Amino acid sequence: LAAAFVPLLISPHYMMRHKNHDPNKPLWFRQDVDHFDVVEDTKKHKKTKKWDQRYYIDGRHFDGPGHPIFLVIGGESTLERMLYPFINDHLAKKFKAFVIEPEHRFYGQSQPVGSTLVNLPSNEELAKLLTPQQAMEDMLAITQHYRYNELGCSPNKYSKNYCPLITVGGSYPGFLSAMMRLVHPEIVDIGYAASAPLLLYSQAADQFGYYEVVSRSAERSSPGCAFAVKTALRDVVDEIVESENFMDVASKIGICTDTVPEYITTPEIFAQEAMMIVEDTFADANMDNYPPNNDTDMFQMCQIFQDDALDSAGKVTAFYKRLMESEDYAEDLEEMEVEHQGKKRRHEMVTCFDMRAPLPPGPNSTVSCSDWSGCGPGLDSYMWEFQECTLLIVQIGFSEKSMFPYRPFTMEWLTDHCRSKFGIWGTPQPHGLVEEWGYDDLVARGASNILFTNGLNDMWSAGSYLSNVSETVLALNFPNGAHHSDLSHQGPTDDDTDDLKQGFDQITDILTNWLNEM
Numbered sequence: 001l002a003a004a005f006v007p008l009l010i011s012p013h014y015m016m017r018h019k020n021h022d023p024n025k026p027l028w029f030r031q032d033v034d035h036f037d038v039v040e041d042t043k044k045h046k047k048t049k050k051w052d053q054r055y056y057i058d059g060r061h062f063d064g065p066g067h068p069i070f071l072v073i074g075g076e077s078t079l080e081r082m083l084y085p086f087i088n089d090h091l092a093k094k095f096k097a098f099v100i101e102p103e104h105r106f107y108g109q110s111q112p113v114g115s116t117l118v119n120l121p122s123n124e125e126l127a128k129l130l131t132p133q134q135a136m137e138d139m140l141a142i143t144q145h146y147r148y149n150e151l152g153c154s155p156n157k158y159s160k161n162y163c164p165l166i167t168v169g170g171s172y173p174g175f176l177s178a179m180m181r182l183v184h185p186e187i188v189d190i191g192y193a194a195s196a197p198l199l200l201y202s203q204a205a206d207q208f209g210y211y212e213v214v215s216r217s218a219e220r221s222s223p224g225c226a227f228a229v230k231t232a233l234r235d236v237v238d239e240i241v242e243s244e245n246f247m248d249v250a251s252k253i254g255i256c257t258d259t260v261p262e263y264i265t266t267p268e269i270f271a272q273e274a275m276m277i278v279e280d281t282f283a284d285a286n287m288d289n290y291p292p293n294n295d296t297d298m299f300q301m302c303q304i305f306q307d308d309a310l311d312s313a314g315k316v317t318a319f320y321k322r323l324m325e326s327e328d329y330a331e332d333l334e335e336m337e338v339e340h341q342g343k344k345r346r347h348e349m350v351t352c353f354d355m356r357a358p359l360p361p362g363p364n365s366t367v368s369c370s371d372w373s374g375c376g377p378g379l380d381s382y383m384w385e386f387q388e389c390t391l392l393i394v395q396i397g398f399s400e401k402s403m404f405p406y407r408p409f410t411m412e413w414l415t416d417h418c419r420s421k422f423g424i425w426g427t428p429q430p431h432g433l434v435e436e437w438g439y440d441d442l443v444a445r446g447a448s449n450i451l452f453t454n455g456l457n458d459m460w461s462a463g464s465y466l467s468n469v470s471e472t473v474l475a476l477n478f479p480n481g482a483h484h485s486d487l488s489h490q491g492p493t494d495d496d497t498d499d500l501k502q503g504f505d506q507i508t509d510i511l512t513n514w515l516n517e518m
Helices: 012-019 085-093 123-128 131-152 172-183 207-219 226-242 246-252 267-287 297-305 312-322 327-339 380-391 411-426 432-437 461-464 498-516
Strands: 026-031 050-058 069-072 098-102 164-172 192-194 450-455 475-476
Touching: 012 297, 012 411, 050 131, 069 085, 069 131, 085 098, 085 131, 085 498, 123 380, 123 411, 131 164, 131 172, 131 192, 164 172, 172 192, 172 432, 192 498, 207 226, 207 267, 207 297, 207 461, 226 246, 226 267, 226 312, 246 312, 267 297, 267 312, 267 461, 297 312, 297 461, 380 411, 450 461, 450 498, 475 498
Parallel strands: 069 098, 069 164, 164 192, 192 450, 450 475
Antiparallel strands: 026 050, 050 098
């Protein structure tokens, strides 16, 4: 690598255009709407439609051809800025690397067919265009353009001007990062995949492991929390199911009865959906439960359920009240009103929880969406629910061992739900991707130079690789870490726990060794 890192002379034009570019100022890249729209006999592209993809670059540390490129993969949410200081401010600086960060198609402002909340794409369009395969082609197109047309890198891997490509991602983008290395090793040299749920997507993970990790995380945050939550939720579910009118219990626990969705017609369905709101909120808190201390949402929610001055219904009421005071809830209401073009009632003086707030857009939406870790309102959530209905199937249920009411996940439920929302185009294909890409057996697939990182306090670790797969497919685990805590929005700080501090060094050493072997 020492030879590869010999800096070359680069033009002042490059220096001005890339080194001085504000990393948080978006740029736009012209992409094919459909990368697979080809004429089979000639393998030439048709005159395909184009769209503009939002992306960001950071060239502050790049020292010219012969130095690495980090491709930070956007995921299932709007990308308003570059995400990870560990990449931009630490690894890019160490390796004198260039950073590219594209927004995932159909999320945020990267809309191939001009989607909005009031102008949703057709289900057929989504089935054809909103796939991991299309997203991967977007990432490759923009990266290869920069690699060879903007940065002057050589395509010859043995040249001192070659720029090794390192993909980076956390959660679903972590999965994509690993897949880009697996599927395109001729282009991608290293894959760094944090909290990447390969075992969930390959249907190899225990469906109950996810919320059992959430329960252990809550118990660790505040000893006694798991029992307190389990007891309170059990009591409230019993009261709902046994009541003559479940709306009375809804009012008692702080839910606006006039906002209970029309599909909720029985006490059993209401109990499931009222509990799903609690469960999803704990799941969100679990992902952010780092560094573990008394300031986290997880700890604060546990304190509600461990308040002996409240009975079980009072604890759930207090939980919903806290949820109403959050910024996320206010944003959910705004998204909901945009979807319905301002026709919903105003909420300034409302003192009960609006049960419509967690509903994704589109027809036949339910609180229990295709992703039982939570969906929510907004265009991003609509797109994510489609992905979770088709190729990114995550079977997540609630066991007796968890602190939540027992409810197993079934493919029958998912199929009915997804076809109700998206018609035949929403038919789940749980084995589609794994059969195409072969990530259920990385050794047999010849995988190499992939690094998996996991926070063991993170529920997604239940669906990730927690041990080395081979000498070149490695796993690092952080006992105090939560959801891709190594790829946080803060980056390495003095507040990091010792295992994360050590982890940053280990990650750097592994990447250094792999780069040196090229």
